[in-house]
Every structure is written in C-alpha cells, then in structure tokens.
Amino acid sequence: MDFVCANAGRPATSVTRRDVARALLAVPSGVALVALPDLRRAMMSAGNPLSLPFWESAKATLSSIEAGVATVGDVQRWVESTGTEPILMTPSYFVWPEEDERGPVAAEMFDRLVAHLEERVASGEVDPDALANGDLEARRAYEELQERWLGTPLPDGRVPGFAVSDEQDEELFAAWDEEEAFALSELRRIVAELPKQPELPADDLEAAAGRLRRLLALPGYPANVLRACAGFDERPVPDDDQELWLAVAAGIAGPISDLSEGGDVLEEFADLDGDLSEEDTALANLCAIQHADWLAGVAALTRLGPGVLASPERMARLIAESEDIDADEQDDDDLDATEGLFLSVVGLWIYLGIVTEDEVLTPLGWWGLPKALERAWSQAAE
Structure with missing residues (x-):
C-alpha cells in the first residue's frame, strides 16, 4: 500500500484503479501477483475497496504477463479499462507520445485529461466496471468522451489535441534542423580537407x-x-x-x-x-x-x-x-x-x-x- 500511494502521490482513500494498475505494472508481474491479495485487503481497510471486476481483471492481466502471453496492446487496454487512463490512440488517430517522450504541453494535457476522466467516473458518466468487463458500448462512449475533450477549447483558448500535435511538430522540426546543421558542418569539413x-x-x-x-x-x-x-x-x-x-x-x-x-x-x-x-x-x-x-x-x-x-x-x-x-x-x-x-x-x-x-x-x-x-x-x- 505504501508503494501504491507513493507511486500515485495520493493517500489510500483517494487512490484510483489507474493508480493501482500503474503501481502493479511498475514491479515484476510475479511480485505483483503475490502482493495482490494483501493489497486488496489493505484497500478495503482504508475504505477504498475498488471493485471485484477490477481485481479480477488485474489478476488475469498479471497472470498473462507472467505466463508470457500478454501483448503490449493487452496491457494498454487493461490500464485504459480503469476509466481514467487516456486512450493511447483515439479513433481519429490522435496518438499520445510515450510517457518519457512527452514535452511540457503534452504532459500538462495528459494530466488534465486524467483529471477530467476522474470527474466523469465520480459523476457516473464513465463506468470502469463495464470497461473491465469488455462492454463495447461503454468502450465506445469512453472513446467518444475523450475525442470531445481533445477537440474542445480550454478556458485559455487552447485546443488540447492541437496543442499536443503542435508541440510534437516543433520538436520534430527542431531535431530535423539540428541533424541538418550537423550534416552541413560535416560536409564542409570533408570538402575543405x-x-x-x-x-x-x-x-x-x-x-x-x-x-x-x-x-x-x-x-x-x-x-x-x-x-x-x-x-x-x-x-x-x-x-x-x-x-x-x-x-x-x-x-x-x-x-x-x-x-x-x-x-x-x-x-x-x-x-x-x-x-x-x-x-x-x-x-x-x-x-x-x-x-x-x-x-x-x-x-x-x-x-x-x-x-x-x-x-x-x-x-x-x-x-x-x-x-x-x-x-x-x-x-x-x-x-x-x-x-x-x-x-x-x-x-x-x-x-x-x-x-x-x-x-x-x-x-x-x-x-x-x-x-x-x-x-x-x-x-x-x-
């Protein structure tokens, strides 16, 4: 429990399914499987029991990882089924950068969407148990919710999806310019010699x-x-x-x-x-x-x-x-x-x-x- 809370930066009473899933994936699958029953009891004691479908999905996913049969897509889909994990690639082909490759804007927008989804879970608009059970309608609604958010201007006028894409373009152009400048300097050196x-x-x-x-x-x-x-x-x-x-x-x-x-x-x-x-x-x-x-x-x-x-x-x-x-x-x-x-x-x-x-x-x-x-x-x- 201490590891989960430290990983999430929240007390046990506020930890979400996503927080638990990410913490379980941060350690070897065998370790996570052994710790799962104790973690579930600790969450119940803290008054934040989550739900049976979540725990069952966690055990099934960790078991698949341990057996070597889970794909990256399977694991990503499971984390998304927690109800507060942004979809890696939306139906309109918006793709979030990998976590270690996000710039300041992408990181900010990702966190904003997580907070937005947490509000939707709290209001009952998003049903994590239905997502965990593979309900297609729930998944479709979950995708559409995120599509709308990505295309809706924030109070400061920025449109999240465009803001992230613009930042990625700037990073790509900067890397391209740097590569081109290096190649040019090498060419001039070679010709001069x-x-x-x-x-x-x-x-x-x-x-x-x-x-x-x-x-x-x-x-x-x-x-x-x-x-x-x-x-x-x-x-x-x-x-x-x-x-x-x-x-x-x-x-x-x-x-x-x-x-x-x-x-x-x-x-x-x-x-x-x-x-x-x-x-x-x-x-x-x-x-x-x-x-x-x-x-x-x-x-x-x-x-x-x-x-x-x-x-x-x-x-x-x-x-x-x-x-x-x-x-x-x-x-x-x-x-x-x-x-x-x-x-x-x-x-x-x-x-x-x-x-x-x-x-x-x-x-x-x-x-x-x-x-x-x-x-x-x-x-x-x-």
Whole structure:
C-alpha cells in the first residue's frame, strides 16, 4: 500500500484503479501477483475497496504477463479499462507520445485529461466496471468522451489535441534542423580537407543547363518532378545557368514542393491496391533519404572523383561502408532498400549531367554535388 500511494502521490482513500494498475505494472508481474491479495485487503481497510471486476481483471492481466502471453496492446487496454487512463490512440488517430517522450504541453494535457476522466467516473458518466468487463458500448462512449475533450477549447483558448500535435511538430522540426546543421558542418569539413578542390567545368555546365531548360518546359516525368524539387512551380526559372543547375540539383536532395498538376492525390494514395505513378514514387524516394545517407554518399563520390561508378547499387555500398556516419551493420535488405531509394536519385542525376548514361560520375557532378547539397541544407537557415 505504501508503494501504491507513493507511486500515485495520493493517500489510500483517494487512490484510483489507474493508480493501482500503474503501481502493479511498475514491479515484476510475479511480485505483483503475490502482493495482490494483501493489497486488496489493505484497500478495503482504508475504505477504498475498488471493485471485484477490477481485481479480477488485474489478476488475469498479471497472470498473462507472467505466463508470457500478454501483448503490449493487452496491457494498454487493461490500464485504459480503469476509466481514467487516456486512450493511447483515439479513433481519429490522435496518438499520445510515450510517457518519457512527452514535452511540457503534452504532459500538462495528459494530466488534465486524467483529471477530467476522474470527474466523469465520480459523476457516473464513465463506468470502469463495464470497461473491465469488455462492454463495447461503454468502450465506445469512453472513446467518444475523450475525442470531445481533445477537440474542445480550454478556458485559455487552447485546443488540447492541437496543442499536443503542435508541440510534437516543433520538436520534430527542431531535431530535423539540428541533424541538418550537423550534416552541413560535416560536409564542409570533408570538402575543405580534399587534396584537390573540384573546378567548375564551364562548358559542361552550359550544355547541361541548356538541356535542362528544354526539359523543364516539357509536361510529365521527369520535368514535373524536377520542377517540384526546385520549386519552379511557384517561382520563375532563373536566367543564370549556374543558379538554375544548382537549384535543381539541390532540390533533388531536398525537394521544395510537391507535384502540382492534375489528379486526386488523396484518392490515389488511398487506393492501396494501385501502383504509385513514376513521379510520386520518385518524390517519395527523395524525401525518404536521410541526411546521413546523403552525406555519406556524396562525401564518398567527392573523395573518389570523376570516373567513379555512381549506380544505385554502388551508392548503397558506399553509404554502408562510410566512416563519415554512425551506421549499424547493414544486411542485404538494408542495402536493397537504400539502392531502391537511389534508383530515383541516379535516374534524375543523369538528366543534369551529374552522372553519365552509364551512371559514372562526371566532372560536373564532382564539382556540383557538394555545392548542391550545401545549398539544400543551407536554405532552411537562410
């Protein structure tokens, strides 16, 4: 009892089913099972006996855990059946962060919802025994109650669900910016340490820019993907050849916008049996490549110089063997996944003259790839 009260931060007379459930889960299941009868008697002596369905559900859940047959979902569902535990994922797909990953806003809103549910239990609106017994109607009402609370403004105007999501977005963007800044600093260090700095092949750039201008004026793939990558659907194509080429090359490493032309995108992605278009597949692959993989791949090509093979398979190997990033040992499935992502990259590089038709790095690619990557990672800071 002392452990339960200390864990809950309440006296025995105020301890809830949720408090007891969380305390029981905080110790080994065998220990909790042995302590269960004494704990139940202590709760009765304190004038807070809880209920038979709760104790039976506690014994059943702890026994399943001890036997090794309980899933994480089973345990989560049991804690939620106490009537005051927020549902981890609501029917509208709002998901609470894990307890050790909640920011100040998420922690505050979670505690507010727990308090709200405690009030609803006290008023009889929530029936924990019905939840413990698996009553579907009670569960549905419990879910709807939480959905309403998450979407209802608090006195200070904040909407709980949006407030938590906004905080998570801010944390995600901050982590992304930190990763990008580190990758940029490493890229600059690697280029600065090269024994010979790449020189601009002016004639190659002029020819590549001319081909690129003609290509960007065409409909369909790959022009639509390259325009989206560089953001040329929202701004004019630059007159300067170097600016044009670097904008498109940087966009491949960090697409600025999505496809803008035709079709019902939501309907297309909702069709699970259908195949993605070539352009959607390409953009999805570009967006899935991590900073570390871009850094490892481009750093390797920059060190090796023109004439090195830069096929998707070779890129996957260079990334897996890179000493510039901390990477776990990769198996064939990991290599195949990376190779699949770089199929789109290398295919687009050919149109820019970064690699030849035979997927060999050109002098233009040797000069331009690190500059394009630096540009892509510097845009957010600017």
